[in-house]
Amino acid sequence: KLKAFLKAYEQINKSFSKIFARLSPGGKAFMQLEREDEPFEGGINLVVKPRGKEVQYLEAISGGEKTLGALSLIFALQDYKPSIFYYFDEVDAHLDEANARTVGELIKERSQTAQFIVVTLREVLASFADKLIGVSSRGGISKVFPLKNLTHSPY
Amino acid sequence: KLKAFLKAYEQINKSFSKIFARLSPGGKAFMQLEREDEPFEGGINLVVKPRGKEVQYLEAISGGEKTLGALSLIFALQDYKPSIFYYFDEVDAHLDEANARTVGELIKERSQTAQFIVVTLREVLASFADKLIGVSSRGGISKVFPLKNLTHSPY
Amino acid sequence: GYIEKLVIEGFKSYGRQRIEIPLGEGFIAVVGPNGAGKSNIGDAISFALGIATSKALRAKNLSYLIFSKDGEKADYAYVEVHFKNFGAFPVPEEDVIVSRKVYRDGRSVFRINGQVVKEKELSDFLSKAGIYENGYNVVLQGDIIRFLKMTPVERRKLIEEVA
Amino acid sequence: GYIEKLVIEGFKSYGRQRIEIPLGEGFIAVVGPNGAGKSNIGDAISFALGIATSKALRAKNLSYLIFSKDGEKADYAYVEVHFKNFGAFPVPEEDVIVSRKVYRDGRSVFRINGQVVKEKELSDFLSKAGIYENGYNVVLQGDIIRFLKMTPVERRKLIEEVA
Ligand SMILES: Nc1ncnc2c1ncn2[C@@H]1O[C@H](COP(=O)(O)OP(=O)(O)OP(=O)(O)O)[C@@H](O)[C@H]1O
Ligand SMILES: Nc1ncnc2c1ncn2[C@@H]1O[C@H](COP(=O)(O)OP(=O)(O)OP(=O)(O)O)[C@@H](O)[C@H]1O
Numbered sequence: 016k017l018k019a020f021l022k023a024y025e026q027i028n029k030s031f032s033k034i035f036a037r038l039s040p041g042g043k044a045f046m047q048l049e050r051e052d053e054p055f056e057g058g059i060n061l062v063v064k065p066r067g068k069e070v071q072y073l074e075a076i077s078g079g080e081k082t083l084g085a086l087s088l089i090f091a092l093q094d095y096k097p098s099i100f101y102y103f104d105e106v107d108a109h110l111d112e113a114n115a116r117t118v119g120e121l122i123k124e125r126s127q128t129a130q131f132i133v134v135t136l137r138e139v140l141a142s143f144a145d146k147l148i149g150v151s152s153r154g155g156i157s158k159v160f161p162l163k164n165l166t167h168s169p170y
Numbered sequence: 171k172l173k174a175f176l177k178a179y180e181q182i183n184k185s186f187s188k189i190f191a192r193l194s195p196g197g198k199a200f201m202q203l204e205r206e207d208e209p210f211e212g213g214i215n216l217v218v219k220p221r222g223k224e225v226q227y228l229e230a231i232s233g234g235e236k237t238l239g240a241l242s243l244i245f246a247l248q249d250y251k252p253s254i255f256y257y258f259d260e261v262d263a264h265l266d267e268a269n270a271r272t273v274g275e276l277i278k279e280r281s282q283t284a285q286f287i288v289v290t291l292r293e294v295l296a297s298f299a300d301k302l303i304g305v306s307s308r309g310g311i312s313k314v315f316p317l318k319n320l321t322h323s324p325y
Numbered sequence: 326g327y328i329e330k331l332v333i334e335g336f337k338s339y340g341r342q343r344i345e346i347p348l349g350e351g352f353i354a355v356v357g358p359n360g361a362g363k364s365n366i367g368d369a370i371s372f373a374l375g376i377a378t379s380k381a382l383r384a385k386n387l388s389y390l391i392f393s394k395d396g397e398k399a400d401y402a403y404v405e406v407h408f409k410n411f412g413a414f415p416v417p418e419e420d421v422i423v424s425r426k427v428y429r430d431g432r433s434v435f436r437i438n439g440q441v442v443k444e445k446e447l448s449d450f451l452s453k454a455g456i457y458e459n460g461y462n463v464v465l466q467g468d469i470i471r472f473l474k475m476t477p478v479e480r481r482k483l484i485e486e487v488a
Numbered sequence: 489g490y491i492e493k494l495v496i497e498g499f500k501s502y503g504r505q506r507i508e509i510p511l512g513e514g515f516i517a518v519v520g521p522n523g524a525g526k527s528n529i530g531d532a533i534s535f536a537l538g539i540a541t542s543k544a545l546r547a548k549n550l551s552y553l554i555f556s557k558d559g560e561k562a563d564y565a566y567v568e569v570h571f572k573n574f575g576a577f578p579v580p581e582e583d584v585i586v587s588r589k590v591y592r593d594g595r596s597v598f599r600i601n602g603q604v605v606k607e608k609e610l611s612d613f614l615s616k617a618g619i620y621e622n623g624y625n626v627v628l629q630g631d632i633i634r635f636l637k638m639t640p641v642e643r644r645k646l647i648e649e650v651a
C-alpha cells in the first residue's frame with residue numbers, strides 16, 4: 016500500500032511541478048510529505064513559489080497565483096489518473112488576461128484526451144473552445160442554444 | 171433604541187430595493203424582519219427576486235446575482251451612513267460584462283461623494299475610473315506607477 | 326469516453342419542457358449572462374451522478390432542485406447524462422445513460438440504462454470511470470481554491486484515493 | 489474626507505525602500521497582473537487602521553506581514569495612511585496621518601499624527617469617521633458574498649451598529 020502511494024505521489028508531484036512551471040513561467044511549486052519517514056503519519060504540504068519570490072506561506076500568495084496552483088494540481092492528477100470529463104465553473108474569475116490565455120491553451124491541448132466543459136463569463140477562455148453553448152433566461156426559464164465560435168476557424 | 175433601529179432599517183431597506191432595481195432591471199430585493207413584532211428577538215432576512223423569476227431561497231440565486239445583491243446592500247448602507255472611503259477588491263470577478271458596466275457607472279456616480287479604491291483585473295470597471303494606479307512585481311518587489319486612462323478624456 | 330448530451334426536465338431553472346443540451350468531445354465553453362442557468366448545468370450533472378450534496382447544489386434539500394415558477398412547483402426534477410463509453414465503463418454498451426428523478430417528497434430514483442439502481446451501486450459503477458463524490462474533476466463556482474485550502478491530511482487522502 | 493496617499497515600507501511585497509502610493513478623491517482603479525501586489529494595498533490600509541485580523545490579511549501572525557526576500561526579513565513593516573480631513577474626523581487638523589509599525593517580534597505601534605496611541609484609542613477615533621473593524625466599506629478579495637452569507641441576526645446587528 017505504501018509502495019503504491021509513493022509511486023503515485025512521486026509521479027503526481029513531478030507533473031504538478033512541471034505544469035505549474037508552464038502556467039507560471041519562472042515559478043516553482045511542489046508537494047512535500049510532512050513525515051517523509053512515515054508518510055501515513057502526516058499529510059502533504061503544497062509549496063508554491065511564484066517567479067522572483069521566495070517560498071511564501073501558502074495563504075499569502077495572491078488569488079490568481081492560488082488559482083494557477085490549484086489548476087496545476089488538477090492537471091497533475093489528470094496525468095496520473097484521467098477522469099473522462101472535467102467541469103470547470105468560472106475558474107478564470109481571478110485570472111488576469113495573460114494567465115487566462117495560458118490556461119485556455121492548456122485546456123485546449125488536454126481536451127484531446129478528455130472532455131472539458133468550461134463555464135466562463137470572459138471571451139479569453141471561450142475563444143479556445145471547440146464548441147460554444149449559449150445559455151439565457153427568459154421569464155425565469157433557461158434556454159440553451161449552440162453558438163458559432165467566431166474567434167477561430169473550425170478544423 | 172428600537173425607534174432609532176426601525177428608522178435606520180426602513181430607510182436602508184428602501185435604498186436597498188431602489189439600488190437593486192437599478193443594478194438588476196426588473197429585479198426586486200428587500201429586507202424582512204424575522205420578528206416584526208419584536209425586531210430584536212429575530213434577525214433580518216434578505217429576499218432577492220431576479221427579473222422574471224419568483225423569490226428564491228437566497229443560496230439558489232446565481233453568483234452574479236449574489237454580487238449585485240451584496241453591492242446593493244453596501245450602497246444602501248452608504249446612503250444612510252457614508253464611509254469616507256470604500257475599498258473593493260475584484261468585486262467584478264463574477265459579473266458578466268453588462269453588469270460590470272452598470273456597477274462601474276454606479277461607482278462613478280457615487281464617487282462624487284465618497285472615495286472608491288477599486289482593484290480589478292478587467293477593463294470594463296477600470297474604464298470608469300478617474301485615475302488608474304498600475305502595480306507590478308519585479309524580483310519579488312511591488313512597484314506602483316500612475317497610468318493614463320485612455321478610455322476617457324480627463325475633465 | 327465523454328458526455329455526449331444531457332436531457333433535463335424540471336431541474337432548477339430548466340422548465341417542465343424536456344430539453345437536450347448537446348456536449349460532446351473536446352473543449353466546450355458554456356457562456357451567457359449572470360443568472361442564465363450555466364452553473365445549473367454543472368449542478369444537473371452532479372445531481373444525476375450523485376456526486377454532490379444538496380448544499381453544494383445550492384439547495385436546502387433535494388426538493389428545492391425542482392423547477393418552480395409563480396409559486397407552482399413541477400412534480401419532479403429529472404436529468405439524464407448520456408455517456409459515450411469507448412471503454413470508460415466496464416460494460417459492453419456503447420452508450421451509457423445515467424439518470425435521476427427526484428419527486429416533491431424528496432424521494433430519488435437512480436437508473437443506469439433504464440434499470441433502477443441503489444445509490445451505492447451507482448457510485449461503485451461510476452468509480453470505475455474515475456467519477457467520485459468530491460472528485461477533483463468537477464469544480465463548482467467559487468470552489469477552485471478548495472484544493473489549496475485542504476488540510477495536509479485531506480490532500481494526502483486525495484492522493485491515496487487516486488493511487 | 490478621503491485617503492490622499494499611503495506611505496509603505498517593508499509591508500508584504502513592498503520592499504524596504506519607502507514608497508508612496510498617491511490615491512485621492514473620486515474613483516481610483518488599481519490594475520496589474522496576478523501577484524503584482526494590488527490586494528496588498530488594501531491589506532496595508534486595513535493593517536494601519538487596525539480593522540482586520542492577521543488571518544484576513546492572509547498572514548499567520550503579524551510578523552508574516554514583514555517584507556522578506558531570499559530568506560531575509562526586513563526589521564519591520566510600516567504603513568502610513570494620509571487622510572484629508574474636511575470634517576471627517578472631529579479634530580482641527582486638515583491632515584490626519586494614521587500609522588502602524590510592526591517589528592519582527594510581533595510588537596505593534598499605532599500613531600495618530602505622530603503621537604503613539606493604544607489600539608482602543610485608535611478604533612474610537614476612527615469610528616467617528618465611520619471606519620470600523622468588520623465595517624462594510626472594505627471588501628477584500630473573494631469577500632463580497634459575505635454580506636449575503638451572514639446569518640439574519642448578524643445582519644440585524646450590522647444595521648443596529650449603523651443606526
Ligand atoms: N428550483 C428552481 N426553480 C426555478 N429557478 C431556479 C431554481 N433553482 C435555481 N433557480 C434559478 O436559477 C438561477 C441561477 O442559475 P445559475 O446559477 O445557473 O446562473 P449562472 O448562469 O451560473 O449565472 P452566473 O454567471 O451569475 O453564475 C437563479 O436565478 C435561480 O433563481
Ligand atoms: N511578507 C512578504 N514578503 C514578500 N512578499 C510577500 C509577503 N507577503 C506576501 N507577499 C507576496 O505578495 C504577493 C501577493 O500580492 P497580492 O495578493 O497583492 O497580489 P495581487 O496583485 O492582488 O494579485 P491577484 O490579481 O492574483 O489577486 C504574493 O506573490 C506573495 O508572495
Ligand SMILES: [Mg+2]
Nearest residue numbers: 232233364466
Ligand atoms: Mg454561475
Ligand SMILES: [Mg+2]
Nearest residue numbers: 077078527629
Ligand atoms: Mg488580489
